[in-house]
Amino acid sequence: MTARPFPHMLKPLDLGFTTLKNRIVMGSMHTGLEDRFFHYGKLAEYFAERARGGTGLIITGGISPNRQGWLLPFGGTMNTWGDVVNHRRVTSAVHKADGKILMQILHAGRYGYHPFVVSASAWKSPISLFKPRAMKESEILSTIKDYGRCAKLSKMAGYDGVEIMGSEGYLLNQFICSRTNHRQDKWGGPVENRMRLPVEIVKEVRRQVGEKYIIAYRLSLIDLVEGGNTWDEIVLIAKALEKAGITLLNTGIGWHEARVPTIVTSVPRAAFREVTRRMKKELSIPVMASNRINTPEDADDIVASGDADLISMARPLLADPHFVNKAAAGKPDAINTCIACNQGCLDHTFAYKRATCLVNPQAGYETELVYIKTARPKKIAVVGAGMAGLACATIAAERGHNVTLFEAADDIGGQFTMAMNVPGKEEFRETVRYFRHQVSATGVTLKLGQQVQAAELEKAGFDEVVIATGVQPRTPKIPGIGHPKVLSYPDVLRHGRKVGHKVAVIGAGGIGVDVSEFLLQEHSPQPLADWLEEWGVDLSVSEGGGLRARRQDAPLRHIWLLQRKAAKKMGQGPGKTTGWVHRLALQHHQVKMLGDVEYVKVDDLGLHIRVDGEDQILDVDNVILCAGQESVRDLLPVDAEGKIRDKRFHVIGGARFAGEVDAKRAIREGAELAAKL
Numbered sequence: 047m048t049a050r051p052f053p054h055m056l057k058p059l060d061l062g063f064t065t066l067k068n069r070i071v072m073g074s075m076h077t078g079l080e081d082r083f084f085h086y087g088k089l090a091e092y093f094a095e096r097a098r099g100g101t102g103l104i105i106t107g108g109i110s111p112n113r114q115g116w117l118l119p120f121g122g123t124m125n126t127w128g129d130v131v132n133h134r135r136v137t138s139a140v141h142k143a144d145g146k147i148l149m150q151i152l153h154a155g156r157y158g159y160h161p162f163v164v165s166a167s168a169w170k171s172p173i174s175l176f177k178p179r180a181m182k183e184s185e186i187l188s189t190i191k192d193y194g195r196c197a198k199l200s201k202m203a204g205y206d207g208v209e210i211m212g213s214e215g216y217l218l219n220q221f222i223c224s225r226t227n228h229r230q231d232k233w234g235g236p237v238e239n240r241m242r243l244p245v246e247i248v249k250e251v252r253r254q255v256g257e258k259y260i261i262a263y264r265l266s267l268i269d270l271v272e273g274g275n276t277w278d279e280i281v282l283i284a285k286a287l288e289k290a291g292i293t294l295l296n297t298g299i300g301w302h303e304a305r306v307p308t309i310v311t312s313v314p315r316a317a318f319r320e321v322t323r324r325m326k327k328e329l330s331i332p333v334m335a336s337n338r339i340n341t342p343e344d345a346d347d348i349v350a351s352g353d354a355d356l357i358s359m360a361r362p363l364l365a366d367p368h369f370v371n372k373a374a375a376g377k378p379d380a381i382n383t384c385i386a387c388n389q390g391c392l393d394h395t396f397a398y399k400r401a402t403c404l405v406n407p408q409a410g411y412e413t414e415l416v417y418i419k420t421a422r423p424k425k426i427a428v429v430g431a432g433m434a435g436l437a438c439a440t441i442a443a444e445r446g447h448n449v450t451l452f453e454a455a456d457d458i459g460g461q462f463t464m465a466m467n468v469p470g471k472e473e474f475r476e477t478v479r480y481f482r483h484q485v486s487a488t489g490v491t492l493k494l495g496q497q498v499q500a501a502e503l504e505k506a507g508f509d510e511v512v513i514a515t516g517v518q519p520r521t522p523k524i525p526g527i528g529h530p531k532v533l534s535y536p537d538v539l540r541h542g543r544k545v546g547h548k549v550a551v552i553g554a555g556g557i558g559v560d561v562s563e564f565l566l567q568e569h570s571p572q573p574l575a576d577w578l579e580e581w582g583v584d585l586s587v588s589e590g591g592g593l594r595a596r597r598q599d600a601p602l603r604h605i606w607l608l609q610r611k612a613a614k615k616m617g618q619g620p621g622k623t624t625g626w627v628h629r630l631a632l633q634h635h636q637v638k639m640l641g642d643v644e645y646v647k648v649d650d651l652g653l654h655i656r657v658d659g660e661d662q663i664l665d666v667d668n669v670i671l672c673a674g675q676e677s678v679r680d681l682l683p684v685d686a687e688g689k690i691r692d693k694r695f696h697v698i699g700g701a702r703f704a705g706e707v708d709a710k711r712a713i714r715e716g717a718e719l720a721a722k723l
């Protein structure tokens with residue numbers, strides 16, 4: 047008999063009055079669906095799918111206890127009978143799927159995007175539009191009541207409990223840290239006063255919901271901002287919360303305004319398990335680990351080693367709602383792993399768009415993007431095994447079509463095979479691994495190393511032909527562009543061409559940033575100790591916030607990152623939640639970023655440029671071209687006006703439009719076409 051896979055992660059957890067069927071908790075994540083009552087049907091299906099996939103416990107996105115606590119204007123609330131009716135759709139769908147669900151109560155405090163914001167003190171956050179008003183004592187008391195009422199209504203709505211959001215810099219975190227709490231009354235000053243609000247809220251919630259109801263509290267175990275709490279203070283608060291009646295303690299890492307990355311791809315996996323391990327020793331209630339845990343191997347190991355009782359993962363369950371069932375079936379290779387890119391989820395949330403997932407476009411669209419088995423299987427050719435082609439081929443095959451996937455290169459993955467070589471982007475390998483599994487599991491016929499010809503496609507008699515041939519790097523028209531110093535980004539990232547010590551990178555888009563980071567990091571993946579030193583993180587939290595002086599090394603190379611546009615926001619990368627990390631990382635390595643650049647020529651002296659009318663020569667060993675891409679669509683039969691002549695042909699991804707193509711658009715286009723074929 048073979049051993050049960052991931053036995054620790056899959057072991058039930060008895061909470062006394064209820065049992066969780068395993069240790070995987072879907073952590074709270076705002077999708078945007080919570081904010082409008084007419085989206086609750088979609089929200090119900092979104093969570094039910096995760097429950098069907100085996101998730102032990104689900105936590106909703108943040109629901110505000112009152113209007114001041116809104117994250118966004120008219121955000122999700124639980125204040126009225128109407129709210130109870132809406133939320134019942136969610137709880138009954140999850141229970142029908144044999145799941146359990148908590149409602150997160152989140153008061154945004156000064157992080158709210160609306161003019162009614164309140165906080166412990168009147169001090170605006172660097173990432174907010176509105177300055178908060180300091181709460182009067184009467185408002186503090188009524189807010190405690192609001193939490194209690196909200197929790198009571200959540201019970202009437204059928205939830206299995208609540209999670210009180212007390213981390214990431216939201217209201218309760220604003221009260222417990224001297225960074226934002228400058229009060230002189232009994233709600234401010236020493237930690238015993240600063241923690242009064244969360245403790246009173248927990249007591250009130252417990253009073254309202256009774257004993258047999260889960261109360262989880264998400265406590266910031268390392269604030270990563272100046273003026274954050276010390277470890278001794280955090281332990282004191284955790285113990286007081288335990289005494290006040292919480293059932294579980296969840297781990298929060300870093301405030302939203304922290305300038306240390308906590309969840310992006312470059313953060314080493316399970317980087318913060320250490321703080322959860324230390325907290326677990328202090329408490330007798332179960333403790334949950336969170337942040338950058340995205341594989342069943344890590345989840346199982348954390349529980350097995352006693353570092354935590356539960357594992358919170360939000361994005362990995364967006365990426366694959368069946369994460370737990372696949373792990374339980376001993377098929378971790380079948381998991382569509384979250385690559386921590388934030389492009390489909392958090393970047394959408396911050397742009398007020400519905401959250402989805404780059405690697406799983408069905409996330410948040412469970413009722414709209416549906417893959418139905420076909421009644422009339424077709425013979426389909428997909429040309430190009432990059433992200434668009436892989437998504438299209440595997441989903442079409444899963445639906446029952448007979449799919450042949452042609453790829454000119456020796457392996458699948460397209461542009462991802464370059465991205466995954468960039469230090470800090472190692473996770474991208476997981477998507478290639480997932481698609482490799484899917485190609486085989488869905489029965490796609492894969493033809494690698496085949497530069498397929500139009501005549502061949504014609505002769506084979508395909509019912510549908512999908513052109514997903516992607517892009518090729520653009521070669522800008524600069525005098526001397528053929529000089530031996532000049533390399534393309536595939537030369538560097540794919541073919542491993544040698545690069546000198548002084549480098550000019552032409553183009554400061556996502557790939558220019560990737561290439562710069564590739565040339566600056568010695569190790570891939572970066573060891574945790576090295577990452578902690580680079581970002582100045584002290585996991586012992588001996589000083590408030592867990593910050594220490596950053597290590598400053600001489601850079602591995604001297605890099606000039608250039609663009610023709612103005613210098614503002616250079617090297618931003620594709621998303622709001624990741625761009626700042628890239629920019630800071632480049633600054634750490636002393637990359638010189640220049641905008642408003644005119645490229646004059648390349649010669650033996652280096653790259654000649656003109657900035658503000660002034661000529662300069664960058665004395666570099668190499669010039670690396672990262673100047674965007676052009677579509678490859680030779681196989682597409684088009685008429686003189688560029689319209690497709692043959693209606694069997696379709697074009698997706700970079701081959702359709704090269705500008706701003708990214709994997710999110712490519713995978714979504716592949717999936718949407720495959721759902722229709």
Ligand code: NAP
Pocket residue numbers: 387389520521522523552553554555556557558560608609610611612619620672673674675705706707708709
């Ligand atoms: P990009 O973001 O469009 O950037 C191209 C860069 O080349 C720009 O800086 C542009 O700036 C410059 N450029 C364009 N035409 C030029 C010309 N003729 N001569 C000189 N410079 C020129 O494209 P990319 O960096 O190749 O990235 C491609 C796609 O992949 C993007 O959508 C990107 O978001 C995505 N991507 C995503 C990630 C990620 O981390 N998720 C990483 C890499 C790439 P100027 O015109 O101002 O000079």
Ligand code: SF4
Pocket residue numbers: 361362364365383384385386387388389390391392402403404405406
């Ligand atoms: Fe993970 Fe990226 Fe999907 Fe977000 S969009 S869930 S970070 S893979």
